[in-house]
Amino acid sequence: MARKILIVDDSPISRKMLKSCLPKDDDTEVHEAGDGLAGLEKFKEIGPDITFLDLTMPVMDGAQALEEMKKQNPDAVIIVATADIQVKSIERVMGLGAFLVLKKPPTRESVGDALAKADEFRGRQHGN
């Protein structure tokens, strides 16, 4: 399944960790960005199918980036990756249009699960 994935996180290690949890098939294109603003730029440029977004970033934080991305494309599937899973935080990002919240640290299982849900949703979106 060819798809473009964008990972936005200011920690290079975190990006590396997430990448390693993605399924290893050749059809997936992975793009990265190191802060919210760069992430937004990349988002506009490549129009990813799925975006992984960290919340705490400099320049433009995850919540802001999420809002902007949703404005750009209201149907975008954006998965917020965060270690802060307080109910209030989750409610806030879901309210801003996040598709789901992924707990850090990521595992192959949790990422695979999230991707499956995302694919299912996108499938329905395209009128399957």
Place this chain on the structure above:
Amino acid sequence: MPWRRPTNSGEDSMETELPSISEEEKDTLQEIMNIAFGKAAAELAEVINIFVVLSVPYIKVLKAEDLPEYLRYEVRDFSTISIVEQNFWGKFRGGAFLVFPADAGKALITMLDAEHETTFESGSMEILEKETLMEVGNILIGACVGKITELLGDVVTYSPPTVLVENKPHDILPERLFDPEYTAIVMKTVFRFDERNVSGFLFLVTTQDSMEWIKQSLAEFLEHYE
């Protein structure tokens, strides 16, 4: 060129004459702290029923003898401070310092609500303040240290916390904190209890002899993500 997290103190964050920690190790430790503190904040909210915000932690490697000066610089804007100190030891060994600006104790008391079982004698406000700082401090430190060690596969023991209430920074930050031969790795985060706008710093200081174990466990942690 690898992207570098901006520093938030006036000086360069890398003391490059200390070869003991590599850039990648520092980044990994940074991410570990990120995750640990995020989880700590979430679980703290459950334990003390208050929404907590923990900022992105900041790591700095220092010579132990530079530590008191660094701490003094960090708290320079506070006229008086209260400190909760607690030591911990396991394979990860060191000390934690929670620094609050003046009046934090009183604000925290109202935060934990006023159901107090203790009977009061004269000087009771002082005692209550001290107790609240100790309790919150103990839980915060336990949460942060606990989560870091959990991620890195260690279990630590804690000493009882000690508290100093409302002193001038110059009076309580000592000249020498650790053996000058030691390297201190400072992990700093700013925490904020949203409802009462109480904020402060948490410093974790670990010593050279924990370094070997830290490097090893960081490597093991990363192995899962190769």
Place this chain on the structure above:
Amino acid sequence: MNELAQILDSVNLGLVILDTQLRVRYWNRWMETHSGIPAEQLVGSSLFDFFPSLNTPRFQRSCKSVLTFGNFSFFSQKLHHFLFPFRPESSFESRFERMQQSCSMGPLRDEDNAITGLYLTVQDVTELAAYEHRLLEMNMRDGLTGVYNRRFLEKRLEEECARHARYGRGFSVIMFDIDFFKNVNDTYGHLCGDLILKNISGTIASLIRKTDFLARYGGEEFCCLLPETVLASATLLAERFRTTIVEMKHVYQGMEISVTVSLGVAEMTAGLPSFEALLKKADGALYEAKRAGRNRVVVRT
């Protein structure tokens, strides 16, 4: 019984193990002895079934924190006095109705390092606490008369001033001084002087309210701090002090001796910058009383 189990049952320390639901899993011999409850009765039940007074937000928070983060929790005697309401070991320790305890709590883990419960230690620190109290008391009191000493008074004055500055709560002070005390000492000796000091301080102490403070300020000088008292009431009280002392007969080696006092009264006002200024005012009044002939009350408004 293996050696560790023997230690746990003979050591002078209370040990309790609770599971994650705070049900009792272990209750050592010390706890049995001091609670009067045998282990078999407790094990399996919630701790709060037997000790409902423990079910406080603070205790719950501590348990939660230990079970969640694996940190330790501490309950010092100074702040909590005790967790378990046991009687003191010694039947003769009258200061405390309950055993004073220093307690701590820590996590228990299984082979996978998951937290499966917590342990609680209970230490009897009654004797230590009593000793500390005695030291604190001695520090606050005058050795001879048993009333408060100057150090304590000044601290209280500072606090009252702070309250006055913050909430506008007024208070007054009476300073009094035994007339011709030097003569008494020279004529009858210091032991007589001491007796008179003790008698007077004891009597005056019984005239004041629980919330008032009598302190020995100097050799023969006393100061009485009266919170929530206006000048008029303080003046009436000062006059009562005077007449009471005049009527007192001190018996020493078969002789009857009487003394009088001079008194100065002042009230805290917004114009006074500190407690020292207030004392100076009262002292000024006292001095006037002396000069005007002694055995009288002078008020400074």
